[in-house]
Amino acid sequence: MSKNKLKVEAIEQGTVIDHIPAGMGVRILKFFQLTDKNERITVGLNLRSGDSSKKDLIKVENTVFTVEQANQLALFASEATINEISDFKVVNKYKVQLPDAIGGVLRCPNSNCITRHETVATRFYVTEKHTGTTLKCHFCEKSFQTRLFSELN
Ligand SMILES: [Zn+2]
Numbered sequence: 428m429s430k431n432k433l434k435v436e437a438i439e440q441g442t443v444i445d446h447i448p449a450g451m452g453v454r455i456l457k458f459f460q461l462t463d464k465n466e467r468i469t470v471g472l473n474l475r476s477g478d479s480s481k482k483d484l485i486k487v488e489n490t491v492f493t494v495e496q497a498n499q500l501a502l503f504a505s506e507a508t509i510n511e512i513s514d515f516k517v518v519n520k521y522k523v524q525l526p527d528a529i530g531g532v533l534r535c536p537n538s539n540c541i542t543r544h545e546t547v548a549t550r551f552y553v554t555e556k557h558t559g560t561t562l563k564c565h566f567c568e569k570s571f572q573t574r575l576f577s578e579l580n
Contacts (some may be wrong), residue, residue: 440488442490442511442512444500444504445484446484446506447484449472451504455503458532464487468488469486471484507523527552528553530551534549534577535549536569539567540564547566561573
């Protein structure tokens with residue numbers, strides 16, 4: 428059994444998000460409010476991935492993401508893989524894919540947007556998937572690069 432496999436299997440039940448680009452792990456925790464859960468979360472930063480590259484890894488115990496939730500991670504970690512763990516074994520594994528839309532997670536960067544002033548669930552459409560992801564706000568119809576977004580709350 429490889430070292431990498433041992434790492435992935437080290438939790439009994441839950442989800443391992445693997446192949447997160449180094450530096451994005453903490454951001455993903457914050458963006459998706461993973462730390463608001465009461466479940467135990469283990470974060471690995473700058474882990475070795477292949478010969479020279481580095482990656483982050485997040486393990487969330489007793490939590491299974493829906494495919495939709497997992498795909499929102501693709502905004503920040505397009506190469507991430509989701510490993511669902513049950514009884515210490517990987518029972519499901521898939522790569523995240525950019526969603527067509529993302530709702531209720533991000534705050535619109537436009538300070539004049541209605542979502543910044545009224546209680547409206549935000550919604551953004553992924554308008555560019557290849558030359559750097561851009562999100563277009565459903566309400567103010569402005570487009571922004573993903574790095575300009577912050578989390579709600
Ligand atoms: Zn907006």
